Amino acid sequence: MTNFPVYILALLGLCMIAGFFVNRNTARTRLIAAGGGREGGWHSQASYHGFFTAWGVAIIGLIIFIFGLNVAPDDAGVGFNVAWLAALLAASGAVVIGAQRFIRSDFRARTYVERAILAVLVMLSIIAVLTTFGIVMSLAFESWRFFQKVPLNEFLFGLQWSPQTALRADQAGSSGAFGAVPIFAGTFLIMLVAMLVAGPIGLMIAIYLSEYASPRTRSIVKPAVEILAGIPTVVYGFFALLTVGPTIRNFSESLGFAVPTQSAISAGIVMGIMIVPLISSLSDDVISAVPQSLRDGSLALGATKSETMKKVIFAGALPGIIGAFLLAISRAIGETMIVVMAAGRAANLTANPFEAVTTVTVQIVALLTGDQEFDSAKTLAAFALGLVLFVITLVLNVIALTIVRRYREQYD
Amino acid sequence: MTDITSDITSDVKPEISPNFHKSAFAEKRLKARYGREMRFRWFGRAAIAMAMGALLWLLVSLVGTGYTAFRQNFMTVDITLEESVLDPTGARDAQALRGANYRKIMQDTLYAQFPDVTERRAKQELFGIVSASGATNQVRQMVFNDPSLVGQTITLTVPTSDQVDQLLKGYIDRDLPEDRRKVTDQQIEWVDTLIERGAIKSKFNLLFFTNPDSSDPELAGIGGAVVGSVMILGIAFILAFPIGVGAAVYLDEFAPQNKFTDFIEININNLAAVPSIVFGLLGLAVFLNFFGMPRSIPLVGGMVLALRVFPTIIIATRASLRSVSPAIVDGALSLGASRVQAVFHQKLPQAGPGILTGSIIGMAQALGETAPLLMIGMVAFVTEVPSSITEPATALPVQIFLWSDKAERAWAERTSAAIMVLLVVLICMNGFAIWLRGKLEKRRS
Numbered sequence: 001m002t003n004f005p006v007y008i009l010a011l012l013g014l015c016m017i018a019g020f021f022v023n024r025n026t027a028r029t030r031l032i033a034a035g036g037g038r039e040g041g042w043h044s045q046a047s048y049h050g051f052f053t054a055w056g057v058a059i060i061g062l063i064i065f066i067f068g069l070n071v072a073p074d075d076a077g078v079g080f081n082v083a084w085l086a087a088l089l090a091a092s093g094a095v096v097i098g099a100q101r102f103i104r105s106d107f108r109a110r111t112y113v114e115r116a117i118l119a120v121l122v123m124l125s126i127i128a129v130l131t132t133f134g135i136v137m138s139l140a141f142e143s144w145r146f147f148q149k150v151p152l153n154e155f156l157f158g159l160q161w162s163p164q165t166a167l168r169a170d171q172a173g174s175s176g177a178f179g180a181v182p183i184f185a186g187t188f189l190i191m192l193v194a195m196l197v198a199g200p201i202g203l204m205i206a207i208y209l210s211e212y213a214s215p216r217t218r219s220i221v222k223p224a225v226e227i228l229a230g231i232p233t234v235v236y237g238f239f240a241l242l243t244v245g246p247t248i249r250n251f252s253e254s255l256g257f258a259v260p261t262q263s264a265i266s267a268g269i270v271m272g273i274m275i276v277p278l279i280s281s282l283s284d285d286v287i288s289a290v291p292q293s294l295r296d297g298s299l300a301l302g303a304t305k306s307e308t309m310k311k312v313i314f315a316g317a318l319p320g321i322i323g324a325f326l327l328a329i330s331r332a333i334g335e336t337m338i339v340v341m342a343a344g345r346a347a348n349l350t351a352n353p354f355e356a357v358t359t360v361t362v363q364i365v366a367l368l369t370g371d372q373e374f375d376s377a378k379t380l381a382a383f384a385l386g387l388v389l390f391v392i393t394l395v396l397n398v399i400a401l402t403i404v405r406r407y408r409e410q411y412d
Numbered sequence: 413m414t415d416i417t418s419d420i421t422s423d424v425k426p427e428i429s430p431n432f433h434k435s436a437f438a439e440k441r442l443k444a445r446y447g448r449e450m451r452f453r454w455f456g457r458a459a460i461a462m463a464m465g466a467l468l469w470l471l472v473s474l475v476g477t478g479y480t481a482f483r484q485n486f487m488t489v490d491i492t493l494e495e496s497v498l499d500p501t502g503a504r505d506a507q508a509l510r511g512a513n514y515r516k517i518m519q520d521t522l523y524a525q526f527p528d529v530t531e532r533r534a535k536q537e538l539f540g541i542v543s544a545s546g547a548t549n550q551v552r553q554m555v556f557n558d559p560s561l562v563g564q565t566i567t568l569t570v571p572t573s574d575q576v577d578q579l580l581k582g583y584i585d586r587d588l589p590e591d592r593r594k595v596t597d598q599q600i601e602w603v604d605t606l607i608e609r610g611a612i613k614s615k616f617n618l619l620f621f622t623n624p625d626s627s628d629p630e631l632a633g634i635g636g637a638v639v640g641s642v643m644i645l646g647i648a649f650i651l652a653f654p655i656g657v658g659a660a661v662y663l664d665e666f667a668p669q670n671k672f673t674d675f676i677e678i679n680i681n682n683l684a685a686v687p688s689i690v691f692g693l694l695g696l697a698v699f700l701n702f703f704g705m706p707r708s709i710p711l712v713g714g715m716v717l718a719l720r721v722f723p724t725i726i727i728a729t730r731a732s733l734r735s736v737s738p739a740i741v742d743g744a745l746s747l748g749a750s751r752v753q754a755v756f757h758q759k760l761p762q763a764g765p766g767i768l769t770g771s772i773i774g775m776a777q778a779l780g781e782t783a784p785l786l787m788i789g790m791v792a793f794v795t796e797v798p799s800s801i802t803e804p805a806t807a808l809p810v811q812i813f814l815w816s817d818k819a820e821r822a823w824a825e826r827t828s829a830a831i832m833v834l835l836v837v838l839i840c841m842n843g844f845a846i847w848l849r850g851k852l853e854k855r856r857s
Contacts, residue, residue, distance in 0.1 A: 006801070110750065114750060114752040117752055117756075118662075118666060118752070120658065121658050121659070121661060121662035121666065122662060124654065124655050124658030124659045124662065125658070125659040125662045125663060125667070125676055126676075127655050127659070127722075128655075128659055128676055128679055128680050128683065128722070128723070128726070129675070129676055129679055131683060131694070131719050132679050132682070132683060134694055134698055135686070135690060135691075135693075135694045138693065138694055138697030138698055138702075139690075139693060139694075139697075141697075142697060200459070201459045201462055201463055202459075203459075204455050204456045204458070204459035204460075205456070205459045205460050205463060207456055208453070208456025208457065208459065208460060209460075212453055212456055221460055221464075224464060224467070225460070225463050225464075227467060228463065228466070228467055230776065230780075230838060230842060231470070231780075231835070231838075232779075232780025232781070232782065232809055232834065232838070233780070233782065233783075234780065234782040234809045234810075234812050234813050234816075235470075235474070235780075235812070235831050235834070235835070236470075237813070237816070238474075238812060238816045238827060238828075238831060239470045239473065239474065241816060241817075242473060242474075242477065242816075242824060242827075242828070243469070243470075243473040273463070273466045273470075276463050276466075277463075280463075304445055304446065304448070304449040305449060305452075306448060306449045306452035306453070307445070307448075307449075309452070310452075327685065330685060330687075331685075331687075333687070334686070334687025334688070334689065334690070335687070336687070336688065336689045336782070336783035337782050337783055337813065340783075340813075341813070341816060341817070361687070361689050361783070364689060364693070364787075365689070365783070365786055365787075368693075368696065368786075368787055369786055369789075369791055382693070383693060383697070386689070386690055386693045389687060389689070389690065390686065390687075390690050393685070393686060393687055393690075394682060394686070397681075397682050397685040397686075398678075398682065401681055401682075401685075
């Protein structure tokens, strides 16, 4: 591929701008000639005639661009590119001159321009739907191919995961084993560790900031906590690998048992640190949304602030806090880089957080980086895992967002 | 407060009397309650301290490991470009000059520093002081640019090998027995002599910022990755900004309230929370497999990240459109403007800074995104700075990932330094966004 199509697109933009100015000025001249200098009596202002031309150039130009992109031979030489460029310039010129016929007092240029704008806006909104559609279709299609090779129940309930398909058919384990239970268990284990770290810390930060902290403390601590959310996950992964993993290993060695550098506990702790701001800021929102009258009522009855918090506000904010936790769980399950770097790749079926485990996202990365052929069960398995990941996070997100929204409406 | 009394069941509950709240029982109970209040407050402070401590720990460990990568030890040597070695025919043919034996030139230069070294093995160790490929490539490039240099003596500054660099930075313990460190006693002695002669000096490590990836740590830099990241971000912004703003404007201002627009809305909220690796799978299945685009190119990376961030931009745009007073649109409409004119000429400019703030934060997110890029093959080992969006490239976070699993100290140092660069850029982007938001709020009030 060359950069030439990019230049063509840039030239198209220039043609649009040129067309706009040429016909806007033409319209101005005609307007002044007709109305004696006053811009009255015409349906559309001069600039809308210009925009009308620019849209015309854009439509014709895009057709030529896409056509040229599709018919371009693999060894597209200078000759083809010059022809492409000339076609674009000629068509733009023709549109500009042709559009001048429409520069009249009764031509509704503005109406057409606005309709075109709306059409473009609708198309842009549809891209959002197309993205979801593309995700679902691509995951479903590749997974369907995978489940033709590996039965669904073996994938969902099998206890053995070793996707390495052997080179020779008579080798041991040549078919590979695609039982994903160890992977799901590992994902769950790391998620659990992360939530045990992030849940209490995040919730207590939210409570302290919304109920106790002075505005000044709040204005310092809140952004500082949110810095944690802005750090890229690859940085957390390296932190787990460089610092947290070795620290845990050295500590455990001093206690007399061995934890490998890559373990569920180090990945989980670091992931927990990453999730803290998510829980704290969402919980902070829902706690602040509980009406002040409930607080006042409780305090007036003689309850201390912490009693008010634990027995009145917490009950009121509970649905929102559950929503925040569900979003955090969804985030923990879908997190990739931390676990890829810090959790290991061995598919152990264990509940011991001091061992290396693997997760859905780690396996997707492991299966899809490096050499790949697109009809082997090994590669397709990544899409099946992706589908599972997508469905689980989607369900969690939908539940969480619904809870949070319904709860907000309740107090509004 | 039903269970307040249950905490003190050991005591016999006194009769309720007018002086009940002054009794020893009541005072004890009050003390317990205040104690719990204090403890609760301290839990909150402890939680904040833990979060801040974790942040501090992360920054300290990264900066502590990485700051030394910004300086590197270089050796300055006089190199005689022997015509007999480089160009025996004297033809100055460019092709022949390119393939000439620069390694020998470098070796001879080093041996000349210590003429008493004659043994083959010792000579090899001596040559191990400088970065072999770094030095030879540098000489080759100079001669290629200016063939008339052949036969002259030039002064060149070449990077030392990573082992020597680590030794001089104090990461290799000189007191360890020789067989347990990667630098020999002999090499240490030579290096010390060279420092005394003023040949080896520590300098600002410009190579780290300009070089592409390399298999030698002393030559590896983030130049290629930074250029790749800039390209990817540029493409992502060009695509995601119009999509995000356009879709938000349509949904907020023009869309009829019906099932379809509700569906789009739910969709967008969900897309913003879909794990990023899923977008990588989408890119792999659609752009690479279905449309047959090449792997590892910034164009595809930018497209995938555009899909990743446009829901964020939509959400930010809608928030800032809603914060514009409806009176502005009403005013424009009452003066005879069309709905499109009112929105595009009055409302959007008012919401502009807010939209920009949201977009910058979205782009900062995209800059740190790694997993989707792994899926579309951007983990390739690229040793050239990419010059177009259709050439294989890598991105800064992917470069960090690639370096992170190499075991040597020199790599950990570079990985941390690359992370420091990434974090500084992110802080600048977010700082700019916050500054913009502050300015906007000031203007409104």
